[in-house]
Amino acid sequence: MAQLQTIPTRPARVAALNRRYRHRAAIQVLREALSDPELGRVAMVSSFGADSVALLHMISLIDRTTPVLFIDTQMLFPETLTYQAEVAAKLGLTDVRTIRATPAAIAAADPDGDLNQTNPDACCDLRKTVPLNRALSSFDSWITGRKRFQGATRSEMEFFEEDPAGDRIKINPLAHWTARDVADYIANNRLPRHPLVSKGYPSIGCMPCTSPVKEGEDPRAGRWRGQDKTECGIHFVNGKMQRIPPAAPAPFVPADGQPVIVRDSGFGPEDWTGPILDLASDADLDDPDLRVGDATMIRIAFPSFTDGRGFTLARRLRVAGYKGRLRATGYVIADQLPMARRSGFDEVEIDADLARRQPWPHWRDAADAAPSYLKKLGRRAS
Structure with a gap:
């Protein structure tokens, strides 16, 4: 008597993928993931931010026709928009799709353009999460550029993880890379850097919510500085947006002449x-x-x-x-x-x-x- 074949749950599929890929280098993970039947239709999501060019370069070497989704929140730095166009052209990427919130959604939820001040989580949801989920609806998996060194909420990240926002799998080829690995790859391949990196921005998001980072600070300290917010909402762990309460600072004692x-x-x-x-x-x-x-x-x-x-x-x-x-x-x-x-x-x-x-x-x-x-x-x- 024939037995019914059981379909593995998504957590089981993710665990099996991590076991199968655990000894792969980043570019091997990327190359094999793009054609892995377990992952189905794959797109890459890129902010064209500080480190994005490394993964984009790998994509250009493997398959330049891979869909690349770029979320334009319409609050990005002008430098990011210029950099996005330059990098896409330089690498010969042929399917870069700019994703935006609909004009009707913005008119309804943020008519004055100040939602980032009154409710930053809602602003990210409006301008990032909702448009991205809509764009990802035709894909089974998506590639991110996240890395473990970028903060405590990412410290145990593996190559593959569930996407609680949809029945998809996230692929993190650079999960185990260090900041030095990224810098060396960009330098060795003579790739253009985002112009704001040299101005103290190791992590670059929307202009109103991104500030420079001082030496010794967490690379993402400049994102939503002064708020208990560390992620835009695109990335979740266990279905929840990740927050790290800021450490209580030592009392600041101003010196004469110091602002x-x-x-x-x-x-x-x-x-x-x-x-x-x-x-x-x-x-x-x-x-x-x-x-x-x-x-x-x-x-x-x-x-x-x-x-x-x-x-x-x-x-x-x-x-x-x-x-x-x-x-x-x-x-x-x-x-x-x-x-x-x-x-x-x-x-x-x-x-x-x-x-x-x-x-x-x-x-x-x-x-x-x-x-x-x-x-x-x-x-x-x-």
Whole structure:
């Protein structure tokens, strides 16, 4: 009597794939996975970010017709869009598909373009997760560029894993690579680097939610800095978005002459390494020489405590669509923090003397006194 053949569950298939591929090198994993019947129709998903060119180069050597899905959140750095076009052309990739949220979805969920400030998880879902899942619906498996060294949530990642967002399998050919492996591969193959890497961005996402990383920090420390968010939502473990609570920082003691940066999380030292566009509170935004759209950080000066023009200027910039960081500096005191946050400022720069006269609890209490402002921005002082 013939026995019924049982179909392995997806966890069993993933476990079997990891056993079968466990001694393979990255390019072998990629080459065999593209034609493995167990994996079916395969696409690659690439951010065209800091390390993406290594895996894209491998794809170009094996099969340039492999579908490559590029998610354009419409909030990316201009450098990323330029780099994406240059790399695709240089490597001869013939099926790069740009994935975006539909105009109707954006109009319904993010008409003002500020959802990243009020609810970053919802913004990622709108602009990344939903469009990607729609694009992946015709594929059985997808290739990612994730690596174990990129953070604790990825430290035990294997070549293959389940995709809880769909009945698919994720393929991670570079799972066991180190940062040195990536750098050596790119250098040895003379591949172009993302232009922001040299400016302190080892991990590059959307412009409003990505900041430079200092030496010694986690490579992904610049993604959603100051928030308990480490993943955009595309990648899950056990069906849940992964979060790592930030370690409690040591109290910051400002030295004379050292600027103090006030954020929702507390006082901190200057950590911005990129260019800054300084504007007076009465700056003319219609002046074409300002080149506001090219600035990733704008600092607005307050000449006196009573001068509210800086708040108006910040709000005008946000209404006009400016997505970079906004910093208030000069004569700004704790009582003005709620107004600064409501106007669109990300942070305030004060001097060490004011920081000693108005320590962090003063600023925290001012923020707590106006919870509606912070709630609107999806943040909470601590």
